[in-house]
Amino acid sequence: MNAWNLQQNQSGKIICFNESTKAIVKRLEDLGFTQGEIISCLKYSPFNGPRVYKNSHGIFSLEEEVAKLIEVQIL
Amino acid sequence: MSAIAIIGKPNSGKSLLFNKMTGLSQKVANFPGVTVEVKEGKYGEHTLIDLPGIYTFNALTQDEEVAVKKFFDHLATHKVGAVLCVLDSTSLKASLRLGLEVQMAAAKEKVPVIFALNMMDVLEDNQLRMDVDGLAKELRAPVIPISAKTGNGIEPLKHILENSQNLKPIDFSEINFELRAAEIQKSFGVNADVLIKKQTRLDQILLSNIYGGFFFVVIMLVLFQAIFTWAVPFMDLVEWLIEVIGMKAASYLPKGWLQDFVIEAIFGGLGSFLVFVPQIFFLTFIVGLLEDSGYLARAAIICHKPLKFFGLSGKSFIPLLSGHACAIPAIYASRVVESPKRRLLTVLAIPLMGCSARLPVYTLLIAAFIPAYSFLGGLIGLQGIIFFSLYFLGIIVALIVSGVLSKTLYKTKNDSPFILELPPYRLPHWRPLLKRSLNSCHQFIQKAGLVIFCVTIIVWTLGYFPNGSGHLESSWLAIMGRFIEPVMTPLGLDWKYGIAVLSSFVAREVFVGTLGTLFGIEAIGDDISNLASQIQNSGLTLGSGMALLVFYVIALQCVSTLVIIRRELNSTKTAISLFFSYGALAYFLAWCVKLLIP
Numbered sequence: 001m002n003a004w005n006l007q008q009n010q011s012g013k014i015i016c017f018n019e020s021t022k023a024i025v026k027r028l029e030d031l032g033f034t035q036g037e038i039i040s041c042l043k044y045s046p047f048n049g050p051r052v053y054k055n056s057h058g059i060f061s062l063e064e065e066v067a068k069l070i071e072v073q074i075l
Numbered sequence: 076m077s078a079i080a081i082i083g084k085p086n087s088g089k090s091l092l093f094n095k096m097t098g099l100s101q102k103v104a105n106f107p108g109v110t111v112e113v114k115e116g117k118y119g120e121h122t123l124i125d126l127p128g129i130y131t132f133n134a135l136t137q138d139e140e141v142a143v144k145k146f147f148d149h150l151a152t153h154k155v156g157a158v159l160c161v162l163d164s165t166s167l168k169a170s171l172r173l174g175l176e177v178q179m180a181a182a183k184e185k186v187p188v189i190f191a192l193n194m195m196d197v198l199e200d201n202q203l204r205m206d207v208d209g210l211a212k213e214l215r216a217p218v219i220p221i222s223a224k225t226g227n228g229i230e231p232l233k234h235i236l237e238n239s240q241n242l243k244p245i246d247f248s249e250i251n252f253e254l255r256a257a258e259i260q261k262s263f264g265v266n267a268d269v270l271i272k273k274q275t276r277l278d279q280i281l282l283s284n285i286y287g288g289f290f291f292v293v294i295m296l297v298l299f300q301a302i303f304t305w306a307v308p309f310m311d312l313v314e315w316l317i318e319v320i321g322m323k324a325a326s327y328l329p330k331g332w333l334q335d336f337v338i339e340a341i342f343g344g345l346g347s348f349l350v351f352v353p354q355i356f357f358l359t360f361i362v363g364l365l366e367d368s369g370y371l372a373r374a375a376i377i378c379h380k381p382l383k384f385f386g387l388s389g390k391s392f393i394p395l396l397s398g399h400a401c402a403i404p405a406i407y408a409s410r411v412v413e414s415p416k417r418r419l420l421t422v423l424a425i426p427l428m429g430c431s432a433r434l435p436v437y438t439l440l441i442a443a444f445i446p447a448y449s450f451l452g453g454l455i456g457l458q459g460i461i462f463f464s465l466y467f468l469g470i471i472v473a474l475i476v477s478g479v480l481s482k483t484l485y486k487t488k489n490d491s492p493f494i495l496e497l498p499p500y501r502l503p504h505w506r507p508l509l510k511r512s513l514n515s516c517h518q519f520i521q522k523a524g525l526v527i528f529c530v531t532i533i534v535w536t537l538g539y540f541p542n543g544s545g546h547l548e549s550s551w552l553a554i555m556g557r558f559i560e561p562v563m564t565p566l567g568l569d570w571k572y573g574i575a576v577l578s579s580f581v582a583r584e585v586f587v588g589t590l591g592t593l594f595g596i597e598a599i600g601d602d603i604s605n606l607a608s609q610i611q612n613s614g615l616t617l618g619s620g621m622a623l624l625v626f627y628v629i630a631l632q633c634v635s636t637l638v639i640i641r642r643e644l645n646s647t648k649t650a651i652s653l654f655f656s657y658g659a660l661a662y663f664l665a666w667c668v669k670l671l672i673p
Contacts, residue, residue: 024491027133027494030131032168032169032253043282046377047380048380049378050495057166057168058497059274061376065492066492
């Protein structure tokens with residue numbers, strides 16, 4: 001289960017990151033998407049575009065390829 | 076006195092604070108990554124250095140790389156005597172994640188850090204409180220609560236900065252910044268859920284699957300209608316003023332070449348270009364309004380998927396929209412696009428956006444060929460719709476060019492994903508917004524004014540002599556114009572338009588000034604409606620007029636833009652290729668239009 005699979009207003013706990021380039025994972029961690037962090041999907045956007053997620057750092061928009069890197073456990 | 080570096084996460088209000096302290100008017104807006112260059116300004120005896128926003132020292136974008144490099148260079152060379160770290164009180168954990176890193180880097184160089192806790196006005200408006208003294212003790216550094224928007228707290232901050240040499244650097248051991256920031260947030264931060272709820276309520280509408288796209292189109296339509304329809308009364312006012320001043324000035328001069336020069340060259344050429352200043356104001360004001368409100372970041376999300384199909388990114392939307400004001404700041408703004416491939420394609424697409432220099436050309440030719448029908452009680456006009464269509468054509472060509480290049484020439488370039496922090500919705504800061512809009516008008520006049528003035532004098536002199544007013548057909552300019560006429564003939568244009576097009580390769584807006592001067596030599600006419608009538612009477616067909624418009628939508632006629640593209644991409648070859656490719660494409664499409672429209 002990854003962050004892209006979260007329904008609107010559904011929350012999940014980050015378990016790990018799927019394999020990807022280090023720079024992207026590092027950027028996600030810098031923005032608060034760290035292991036154990038609880039994230040919520042706030043909004044889907046038009047044209048199946050980037051979705052809006054909330055974590056303890058703020059509100060971020062992640063496109064499908066990025067959100068799919070974040071493995072979550074639904075809460 | 077040594078310098079003070081201002082650092083903080085993107086959209087934390089660094090530049091607004093910098094402007095408040097230095098009196099400068101560096102661009103500020105409500106989305107991350109507005110500051111892409113290092114800016115310096117004087118405040119008393121101090122030099123303030125405003126760095127682009129960063130999340131951490133792990134830079135991902137070009138503007139972040141610049142900020143991190145400059146910060147460490149200034150620390151290492153002791154150019155800065157103190158660091159002013161701006162924290163966003165509504166998002167303390169994320170701000171502190173960087174703040175703690177900054178504190179450690181500064182401690183290694185024995186440089187003190189002062190924290191400005193910004194956006195306290197937002198907390199107050201929402202009845203939220205923060206233990207600032209406790210936070211200062213925890214951070215072992217001065218923490219000054221401020222509001223860069225209202226100016227509250229800036230005087231105490233200045234006082235601390237003036238005495239920053241008395242602050243003692245602290246020892247700082249290795250820590251986990253994320254965990255430490257979370258601990259401090261837990262003890263001293265506010266629960267920002269109330270702010271997030273407000274934000275998501277608006278996002279439910281503006282990012283809705285049903286209404287999101289609708290509002291996007293409506294907002295863009297309003298932008299273009301404002302430029303063309305709503306700016307008209309102000310343009311009429313400027314036109315009237317130019318006419319009054321022109322007649323007054325001419326009455327003081329003796330009849331002869333000097334009076335002709337003032338009427339034809341100054342008020343016919345330069346004057347006809349000044350009429351467009353209100354449109355520049357409206358354009359910058361509305362784009363600024365969208366930036367400050369926080370809507371642009373939402374627009375970037377809406378546009379991401381469609382733009383990605385053409386090799387661009389949602390983040391390209393912001394520089395592309397800015398490109399409608401001027402290509403130069405837009406090319407700089409493209410630094411926020413992380414992916415080198417998408418950034419390159421964004422830079423290549425920007426010159427196709429209908430920048431303010433195209434406004435005078437569009438307005439003149441539309442006034443000459445499109446009837447002024449209006450609908451909905453004058454709120455929407457046919458000329459405005461055509462105007463929107465020209466901008467739309469520029470966007471379509473830009474998308475096709477990007478799409479083709481991304482799938483051919485730049486297929487193998489590296490790519491980075493779309494990650495964007497969503498700023499909260501905010502009411503615009505009216506004063507900086509007005510200042511910015513007026514500043515862009517001033518820059519427009521300053522930048523183009525001198526060029527237009529010089530070109531106008533050359534064109535007027537060549538067109539006036541040797542036989543004087545009313546003998547344009549036998550002037551030196553006519554001889555030169557007929558030499559290039561064969562190139563213009565397939566588009567149905569005579570030598571006068573050839574000269575106007577040629578002179579506008581310096582800057583597009585010169586086209587109107589040159590035509591104003593050329594027709595002014597034949598018959599006195601110093602306003603836009605007069606010039607439009609003269610174009611109609613010159614025998615120019617609808618097909619040729621539309622061909623000219625299409626040519627101006629695509630051709631890259633701006634020396635400054637070419638210089639910036641060369642510098643930003645570090646490639647003379649790309650800049651020259653772009654100039655010739657867009658020129659050839661513009662000519663070909665204009666020729667097609669001439670064939671299709673009789």
